[in-house]
Amino acid sequence: MNDIKVAVMGSEGVGKSALIVRFLTRRFIGEYASSSECIYRKRMSIDGRQLNLELYDPCSQPCQGKSTLNEQIHWADGFVVVYDISDRSSFLTAKAIVHLIRELHLGGSKSRDTDSVIFLVGNKQDLCHMREVDREEGQKLASEGRCQFYELSAAEHYQEVVLMFSMIVRNASLGGKAKERRRRPSGSKSMAKLINNVFGKRRKSV
Numbered sequence: 001m002n003d004i005k006v007a008v009m010g011s012e013g014v015g016k017s018a019l020i021v022r023f024l025t026r027r028f029i030g031e032y033a034s035s036s037e038c039i040y041r042k043r044m045s046i047d048g049r050q051l052n053l054e055l056y057d058p059c060s061q062p063c064q065g066k067s068t069l070n071e072q073i074h075w076a077d078g079f080v081v082v083y084d085i086s087d088r089s090s091f092l093t094a095k096a097i098v099h100l101i102r103e104l105h106l107g108g109s110k111s112r113d114t115d116s117v118i119f120l121v122g123n124k125q126d127l128c129h130m131r132e133v134d135r136e137e138g139q140k141l142a143s144e145g146r147c148q149f150y151e152l153s154a155a156e157h158y159q160e161v162v163l164m165f166s167m168i169v170r171n172a173s174l175g176g177k178a179k180e181r182r183r184r185p186s187g188s189k190s191m192a193k194l195i196n197n198v199f200g201k202r203r204k205s206v
């Protein structure tokens with residue numbers, strides 16, 4: 001079965017955990033523990049193919065064994081880069097992350113193949129009365145960084161969140177890195193071991 005690894009990235013408090021929990025459990029809880037990083041696992045069927053999804057939720061606060069941004073980028077097949085539409089500084093962080101992913105993961109590749117594995121997400125759309133980042137700015141960054149763009153609310157939207165995650169998983173499964181792993185099954189085992197060593201973290205199944 002195909003393993004697909006998606007990292008959810010962005011600055012503190014933008015709603016990374018809220019989006020993941022919404023996708024995995026349908027619920028919006030309101031407060032989420034953020035003292036440890038973790039990988040959530042889920043089996044999915046996309047286009048009739050069975051996939052094992054691993055979703056990485058980083059820890060914004062200093063914590064033991066914390067992986068670096070570079071490690072997260074090298075680990076993942078697909079990226080959800082989140083900012084909060086009511087917080088401009090989170091948008092600037094998202095911008096820096098998008099550029100870093102393009103440089104490190106995609107090696108500056110101009111191939112169309114790589115265009116669809118970064119999703120830029122403006123979260124907390126329900127706070128549009130406190131908006132600090134215009135939708136057009138998000139769209140502009142997405143087109144510069146060749147990302148897909150979504151504006152949504154983990155608090156209020158369920159279908160949109162599910163659609164967004166389903167699309168990134170689908171695109172990541174078709175991307176170059178996942179394809180390469182499928183061609184080299186023996187390599188994938190040792191890679192999984194290596195990743196476990198790097199992250200050395202608890203895994204959750206939902």
Ligand SMILES: Nc1nc2c(ncn2[C@@H]2O[C@H](COP(=O)(O)OP(=O)(O)OP(=O)(O)O)[C@@H](O)[C@H]2O)c(=O)[nH]1
Nearest residue numbers: 012013014015016017018030034060124153154155
């Ligand atoms: N209004 C509103 N609040 C949200 C939304 N998504 C998340 N929040 C709130 O934003 C706060 C931070 O959410 P988290 O999911 O913990 O954010 P995070 O990015 O995982 O934060 P760290 O783990 O600290 O990096 C919480 O109080 C959430 O309830 C949203 O769509 N709308």
